[in-house]
Amino acid sequence: MIVSEEMTLPQTDLSHGVNESIGQFQGGSDGIIDIDRQKTLVMAEALQSAILNSPNFSSIATDANGVIQIFNVGAERLLGYAAADVINKITPADISDSQELVARAAALSLEFHTPIAPGFEALVYKASRGIEDIYELTKIRKDGSRFPAVVSVTALRDAQNAIIGYLLIGTDNTARRQEAFARIERSNRDLAALNEELKAFSYSVSHDLRGPLRAMDGFSLALLEDYGDKLDDEGKDSLNRIRAASQHMGNLIDDMLRLSKATRSELNVTDVDLSAITRDIADSLGRESPGRSVQWAIEAGLSVRADPALMRIVMQNLLQNAWKFTGTADAPVIRVGALQRGATQVYFVADNGVGFDLAHAEGLFGAFQRLHRADEFPGTGIGLAIVQRIIHRHEGAIWADAKQGEGATFYFSVKEKNNGSVQQVNPAG
Amino acid sequence: MDQFSKSILLVEDNEDDAKLTLRAFKRNSMLNPVDIARDGVEALDFLFARNVYMERAGKPLPTLILLDLKLPKLDGLGVLKAIRGDERTKLIPVVVLTSSKEEQDLIKSYSLGANSYVRKPVDFAEFIEAVKLLGIYWLTTNQSPPEPITS
Numbered sequence: 001m002i003v004s005e006e007m008t009l010p011q012t013d014l015s016h017g018v019n020e021s022i023g024q025f026q027g028g029s030d031g032i033i034d035i036d037r038q039k040t041l042v043m044a045e046a047l048q049s050a051i052l053n054s055p056n057f058s059s060i061a062t063d064a065n066g067v068i069q070i071f072n073v074g075a076e077r078l079l080g081y082a083a084a085d086v087i088n089k090i091t092p093a094d095i096s097d098s099q100e101l102v103a104r105a106a107a108l109s110l111e112f113h114t115p116i117a118p119g120f121e122a123l124v125y126k127a128s129r130g131i132e133d134i135y136e137l138t139k140i141r142k143d144g145s146r147f148p149a150v151v152s153v154t155a156l157r158d159a160q161n162a163i164i165g166y167l168l169i170g171t172d173n174t175a176r177r178q179e180a181f182a183r184i185e186r187s188n189r190d191l192a193a194l195n196e197e198l199k200a201f202s203y204s205v206s207h208d209l210r211g212p213l214r215a216m217d218g219f220s221l222a223l224l225e226d227y228g229d230k231l232d233d234e235g236k237d238s239l240n241r242i243r244a245a246s247q248h249m250g251n252l253i254d255d256m257l258r259l260s261k262a263t264r265s266e267l268n269v270t271d272v273d274l275s276a277i278t279r280d281i282a283d284s285l286g287r288e289s290p291g292r293s294v295q296w297a298i299e300a301g302l303s304v305r306a307d308p309a310l311m312r313i314v315m316q317n318l319l320q321n322a323w324k325f326t327g328t329a330d331a332p333v334i335r336v337g338a339l340q341r342g343a344t345q346v347y348f349v350a351d352n353g354v355g356f357d358l359a360h361a362e363g364l365f366g367a368f369q370r371l372h373r374a375d376e377f378p379g380t381g382i383g384l385a386i387v388q389r390i391i392h393r394h395e396g397a398i399w400a401d402a403k404q405g406e407g408a409t410f411y412f413s414v415k416e417k418n419n420g421s422v423q424q425v426n427p428a429g
Numbered sequence: 430m431d432q433f434s435k436s437i438l439l440v441e442d443n444e445d446d447a448k449l450t451l452r453a454f455k456r457n458s459m460l461n462p463v464d465i466a467r468d469g470v471e472a473l474d475f476l477f478a479r480n481v482y483m484e485r486a487g488k489p490l491p492t493l494i495l496l497d498l499k500l501p502k503l504d505g506l507g508v509l510k511a512i513r514g515d516e517r518t519k520l521i522p523v524v525v526l527t528s529s530k531e532e533q534d535l536i537k538s539y540s541l542g543a544n545s546y547v548r549k550p551v552d553f554a555e556f557i558e559a560v561k562l563l564g565i566y567w568l569t570t571n572q573s574p575p576e577p578i579t580s
Contacts, residue, residue, distance in 0.1 A: 202531070203529065203531055203533075206528060206529040206530070206531050207498070207499045207527070207528045207529045208499075208528075210528045210549070210551055211443055211445070211446060211528055212445075213551045214445070214446065214449065214528075214549060214550075214551050214553065214556070215445035215446070215449065217551055217552060217553045218445070218449040218452070218553035218556065219445070219449075220553075221553045221554065222449075222452060222553075243552075243553075246551055247551055247552050249551075250550075250551030250552070
């Protein structure tokens, strides 16, 4: 590309301060003065001067090659150079962090499928293509110190729309950054404190809440054993109810702890063989109830990027539900597979069991919410709450489809970039 | 030494739990003498014949220690650390018998040298079963370490 040596933009000498140009503007010469035109020009001049004199925004204009032509007061103040130090001498790339330039050039090369040099080109490539470009970049002052700048780049074009240079307007982002960091740090601290509190809470729940239940259950049993002959059936029934209730509350506490653990435990994302986990759980469900005959249809080769331990808990709960709610079905079938919805891999667990009415399913994923009576299908109602929490921790989604008497299907996905089945596309090819 | 001269030290602050544990021993015909310490400091005083337990000096140490974790004054982990840190007691089998199944408790207990970790179930029938197995193993099956030199 041919580069114009001269900046054709300003008539006034903008390279050394700008003030003197104000008021010197003469407008049209002899003849009739077009007042509107003059007004516009005065306005433009004033605007230009305001921009160029702003002490907080650095305005740097370059020629098409990147060589600095205008270096305003703000630039002098922010960067420590005098205009004369840089004009016609260096490009803005010379006062930018070189590693960031390399990274930026590499990213742009990938994005635009064309090699982009890690110099001035990397700073203005998008602008040269007419794309609005605002980015953060570390700038280096004359004394060698560095600061994060937010830079907005615009291409300057002549009447024929050819690029004659670039305008880079920048500001020091240090304060805003520090503020943002402080904010993040604050919320991190709050979060850590909250997490600690939750830990302490579950610890104390785990230790203290179970003790009294043990006593209720234990001494009820002691009464039954030692004084059973003195109690009539109703008396024994009462004691048995106390025992059952204590044990139930013990289970609820354990469930609560499991739920909080699903939230607290660390995520170790890796490739998880969902088919293998499913087969494994299917086998153990079969062993636990050898009297039942359930047909399993498990898609082979299901893989998901997730935490293996947590994914096992997800499948355990979904499959246990499917197993439980097909208990009264004539020919129970449980299907596990995946389907593609757009770019998203969606996994499902489907059964032909009792299902449920979606109209009553509002609290389906809520803790201790049940859609069935305990005497029909036992459970505390924690399973789906745990499943949902785990899926959310994987930044995924879970939903259900069901019909009363015709079975239920649970669908879930995890965050796309987690997903192992998505093909890696080579951006260069 | 016959089986029932083997004594047990139960470190348990909760009276209900202590009573239920004793009942579980009885239900399993474990007739071993049982001493109960109500907090961590008392447990160590008993073992090391200090303060109110001065008269225990020279007497045999328990064959098995059942240790709760949540205890007043000095918690179970502190007790365990002191037991393992002393020549006289460092070989005595210690079974942590507690409410929690929090991972941190398990890890800390085993790191400090617990021999076993048993969670007390809410269901007392299960608890009786757990105590039975524990008694059979630690008081009968398991060969106790040789008598330590008592102070």
